[in-house]
Amino acid sequence: MKITAAVVNHVNAPYQLETLELTALRQDEVRVRLVASGICHSDEAIRVGDEEYFFPAVLGHEGAGIVEEVGSAVNGVKAGDHVLMSYAYCGHCHPCRQGHPSHCQDWGMMNAGGFRADGSAIHLKPDGSKVSNMFFQSSFATYAHTAFNNLIVVDKSADLRLVAPLGCGLLTGSSTVFNGLKPQPGSTIAIFGTGAVGLAAMMAAKISGCRQIVAVDIHDSRLALARELGATDVINSAREDVAGTIASLTQGHGVNYAIDTTGVSAVMKSALDALAIGGTLVPVALTRHDLTFNPLRHLIASSKRIVGVLMGDAIPQVSVPQLIDWHQRGLFPFEKLVKFYDFADINQAREDSAKGVTIKPVLIIDKSYSV
Template identity: 45%
Template sequence: MTMQVQAAVCRTTGAPLSIESLQLGEPRDDEVLVRVVATGVCHTDIGMRESPTRVPKPIVLGHEGAGIVEKTGGSVRKLRPGDHVVMTFNTCGHCSSCYQGHTAYCSQLGRLNFAGQRDDGTTAFSGSDTGVHSHFFGQSSFATYAICSQRNAIPVRKDIPLEILGPLGCGIQTGAGAVLNSLNVRPGASLGVFGAGSVGLAAIMAARLAGASVIIAVDTQPSRLDIAIELGATHVINAAQEDTFSRIQAIAGHGLDFALDTTGNLHVIRQAVEHLGVRGVCGLINTAKGADASVNILNMVLGGKSVKGIHQGDSNPDTFIPQLIEHYAQGRFPFDRLIQFYALADINAAMADMESGQTIKPVIRMPAL
């Protein structure tokens, strides 16, 4: 059996997404059918639209979906129809990383999140003239309905609006997790956050939660620096108007305890490492498109400094996403301040606004069918 859904389809590299009616198949034994309420737009979605090789096309993108479980496969025990869920990255559950609880480093991440199909080569979607790839990040949630694995559907409390929760599945958990899990920022510490987009601002909110005493936000857009102050930054630096690292040295004379780069700018990364204090740690979130970065080894060794790659904030989503929601419910993690809503029909405008910096975190509301 199949059902008709509305979806934003990426058919051609670099071209706008097209809103189409597709057929969606039934969930398999270990899968879940979710009625999508809203889905966040992430820079990874834009990157996949622009890349000729990273995902097969045509494909339905979207990987920050939130919705309500409609149907479950026969072996699903974690969820039941009516549950509210946030969809996140998919994992295998049986590699050494998954066994040890480090699901963000699952050995099968590439296959499960970017292949655009199930292991047997099938896709969940079909169009009028051809197959359409699915299972992007195990969900393909730029659609009114999505099929995901029971592993990457996270049950959440029902008293928080679903339309704001999708970004917790990737961008927000990455920024917050980088501070709380990966870097383990301690009370009284100093932290510099380079880039005040949704990931960087989530990190700033998390640093305030962690009790950091110096939280420096660096960006080139005054509006983002303004909201950074409101969300917990103690200092802001407009990199377009002042010398970033002279200011950092003036603020944290003994060097930063922690630095977090979300920009992928190699010059920024090198300078951030140089301005760490003794035993300081620089976390890297942006992949910088696979570029190589250089650091001074003597400076690293004598200072006991380190550079740490961070994926998905070292999050175990089953526990971390509900924790972030609890912080939000207590008024201590107001990530909804970053959100601007768009209709599915306006998804290309949402992506353009994100690329230009006009919108920090676009969220696509799905139409009722």
């Protein structure tokens, strides 16, 4: 079938709306009509070449829509269901069965391989050439073919336009706190970068009972929002000495936990230096930059840890409904981060996000949708 998709034809190219062929639905796949999709930093990192990828490509991995057709081998979802899409995982390898699908042994192939396991493409250009896929959803399109494990069925009372970005960025930020760090009530945390991932982590830290939540950024407007959402202290790192200020705020101890969402080498090092003895740093950004440190001086002597946490170590089908519940109870007010854009304005949305004008852009793909 013919669909409209935002195609990136080569590294650093703008998105271009094109007509593509969506290849035949397979028995283990599900066709979803997209209503909306968030734009995530990972989309931009791939577009500009921070991560190697196969071009041309249809990006997007925070999709929300309505199931139109279900392959014969798929159970547990039906036509008409309202769904969010998150990352793909096999569901049967050892890590998946232990409850850690983000550790899936086939995670890289399924989410960043660009094509089906047999090498076939889900999207084709009119001349028959392959277009690569992202996260087995490619949500910057009017339709997607995806897998059952990508899907989170949500109540039809949920606004698909609003909840779309829960599939990656907000899930990653919040679940890095809930699952990766598991902070003790009364502990202290610093979050470097107050974009969507950072603010989601900050709201999760508040829910978790952290006593002191320090937000670090270079944008005063974002720091003001961080205060509104629960930060106890804010630091503008363009004007203040971060390490000195955090030491002052914590009576010289440093923070128990730090999360870096920027991927900037100097900022990641600053986050490591801000830790208390025995503290833990989680860097979560998709970045081409390195973090350089001396193991004895910066880790061993102070018993600090650096931990890798992919996708918040979350089971999307468990964590996303919990985030929706917290949102409904006013504990996770992520709507304050969201700005809506027409699908045709995807390049403007991307630019606004890159400049910090918009924290979480969401593309409205189906303008006829209503709750």
